[in-house]
Amino acid sequence: MGHALTTEQAAARTLFYQADEHDHEAGGSTLLGFWIYLMSDCLIFAVLFATYGVVGGNYAAGPGPKDLFDLSLVALNTSMLLLSSMTYGFAMLSSYRNKVAATQVWLVVTGLFGAAFLGIELYEFAHMIHEGATPQRSAFLSAFFTLVGTHGLHVTFGIVWLITLMVQIGKHGLNKANARRLACLSLFWHFLDVIWIGVFTFVYLMGMLR
Amino acid sequence: MSAHEHHHEEGLIHGDGPHGTLKDYLTGFILSVILTAIPFWLVMGDVAWSKQTIAFVIVAFAAVQMVVHMVYFLHMTPKSEDGWTLTSLVFTLILVVITLAGSLWVMYHMDSNMMPKHEVSQPL
Numbered sequence: 624m625g626h627a628l629t630t631e632q633a634a635a636r637t638l639f640y641q642a643d644e645h646d647h648e649a650g651g652s653t654l655l656g657f658w659i660y661l662m663s664d665c666l667i668f669a670v671l672f673a674t675y676g677v678v679g680g681n682y683a684a685g686p687g688p689k690d691l692f693d694l695s696l697v698a699l700n701t702s703m704l705l706l707s708s709m710t711y712g713f714a715m716l717s718s719y720r721n722k723v724a725a726t727q728v729w730l731v732v733t734g735l736f737g738a739a740f741l742g743i744e745l746y747e748f749a750h751m752i753h754e755g756a757t758p759q760r761s762a763f764l765s766a767f768f769t770l771v772g773t774h775g776l777h778v779t780f781g782i783v784w785l786i787t788l789m790v791q792i793g794k795h796g797l798n799k800a801n802a803r804r805l806a807c808l809s810l811f812w813h814f815l816d817v818i819w820i821g822v823f824t825f826v827y828l829m830g831m832l833r
Numbered sequence: 834m835s836a837h838e839h840h841h842e843e844g845l846i847h848g849d850g851p852h853g854t855l856k857d858y859l860t861g862f863i864l865s866v867i868l869t870a871i872p873f874w875l876v877m878g879d880v881a882w883s884k885q886t887i888a889f890v891i892v893a894f895a896a897v898q899m900v901v902h903m904v905y906f907l908h909m910t911p912k913s914e915d916g917w918t919l920t921s922l923v924f925t926l927i928l929v930v931i932t933l934a935g936s937l938w939v940m941y942h943m944d945s946n947m948m949p950k951h952e953v954s955q956p957l
Binding site for chain 2: 654655658659662665666669670672673674676677694695697698701702705708709712713715716719810813814816817820821823824825828829831832
């Protein structure tokens with residue numbers, strides 16, 4: 624009924640949760656939270672891949688993958704992104720040893736590889752648009768530019784973040800907050816490389832097989 | 834994987850998060866180069882396989898390379914963040930598979946059941 628529990632009864636009850644709020648370290652859950660953000664980003668790319676998979680064959684009597692794609696350029700682009708992934712790893716290794724200068728140098732190298740990737744991609748886009756293969760030409764091209772462009776946009780923001788972080792590290796050194804940011808950007812950067820594996824396999828290589 | 838190798842060394846400011854080693858990054862890089870070069874060669878070189886076989890092989894290589902990146906670059910282990918990274922990854926993968934397979938399956942059949950194409954031709 625509605626009787627209040629006596630102290631003995633209350634003490635005899637088993638608690639299935641921690642009665643006291645324990646301390647949370649600042650930023651202790653940031654990496655997991657960032658990982659979950661990346662998973663939601665993964666869903667965005669899944670939808671874009673699905674769209675490309677559905678309409679990727681609708682050329683509307685326009686140019687198809689074989690007319691447009693230059694695989695040697697894509698191979699070069701892929702190697703740029705892969706090299707940038709490795710150099711970012713070297714930046715992380717330098718940061719573990721608290722070597723600020725080495726971390727900054729590896730971040731610069733990573734940024735340059737990322738910029739080279741973007742430059743090659745923009746060159747490819749410009750070339751395609753110049754040939755009349757614009758996003759509004761066919762469903763295939765709309766889906767192509769949306770998927771590959773979204774990935775390129777992510778790389779662009781990754782580079783903006785990288786530069787911002789380098790300024791932060793230059794000002795405050797490798798303190799705990801900057802180390803955490805470095806780890807988050809590391810996840811972001813390597814994640815973009817994983818997405819690119821899907822892009823070059825399903826869009827470029829499979830496109831050439833059609 | 835030596836995730837916590839550097840954990841308790843002196844003067845380190847990194848507390849949490851799995852750490853990679855130089856060996857991890859180099860192994861990942863070399864494996865990725867191999868796993869990227871072979872698919873490109875299969876498509877760019879004149880390989881006398883059927884298109885289906887090549888497509889199957891390059892998709893398999895992509896899947897393996899994604900795992901390589903997860904392990905050697907993202908340092909994922911079943912234990913990282915008490916297993917929550919892996920749990921959220923598996924959940925995401927289920928959604929990705931449903932999205933991709935569902936879209937392709939449904940839209941393929943929608944397409945086949947539509948009016949026959951190019952039958953209503955107009956004189957130019």
